[in-house]
Amino acid sequence: MALVLIVDDSPTEVHVLGGYLKKHGFEIEAASDGREGIEKARALKPDLVLMDVVMPGMNGFQATRELARAPDTADIPVVMVTTKGLETDKIWGMRQGAKDYLVKPVSETQLVEKVRAALGSND
Structure with missing residues (x-):
């Protein structure tokens, strides 16, 4: 089961995106800003990171x-x-x-397709 780290300052977005991915068998972790996202990526070594851009402090870019x-x-x-x-x-x-x-709002199908494609053979 692939681990996806969702980095987004919106709890609603984390809930929606995480829900889509959990339905398709992915494990989810979340971070609420860029700095926390980097720390969690280093600690957890997720298979993929979903990164928002507009966040307080360090942005997604x-x-x-x-x-x-x-x-x-x-x-x-x-x-x-x-x-x-x-x-x-x-x-x-x-x-x-x-x-x-991906540009929000993202459909479940679009998200899962892009995540699977980005993971390639890791999925």
């Missing part, structure tokens, strides 16, 4: 960049899940090291 550049977390795929839907936001997210980019 900064956290994704740090995860992608650190040797101990560089192999953990990050999928951005955010309300920031401009093409420039998506390009910037991918440049920070994200494997994929």
Whole structure:
């Protein structure tokens, strides 16, 4: 069972996204901001991180960049899940090291497909 770390400052988003993934057999952990997300990613070594962008303190772009550049977390795929839907936001997210980019609101089917694709053979 793959472990997915959801990094989002909205308890509602964590509940909704986590619910979708649990239905499909994924284990869920959550963090409420970028800094906590990095700490949990280092401690838990999740199979995948779902990263919001707009959060207090360290935003999702900064956290994704740090995860992608650190040797101990560089192999953990990050999928951005955010309300920031401009093409420039998506390009910037991918440049920070994200494997994929989803714009909220996200459907259950869309989320599960992207998570499975990002996990590749790890699922």
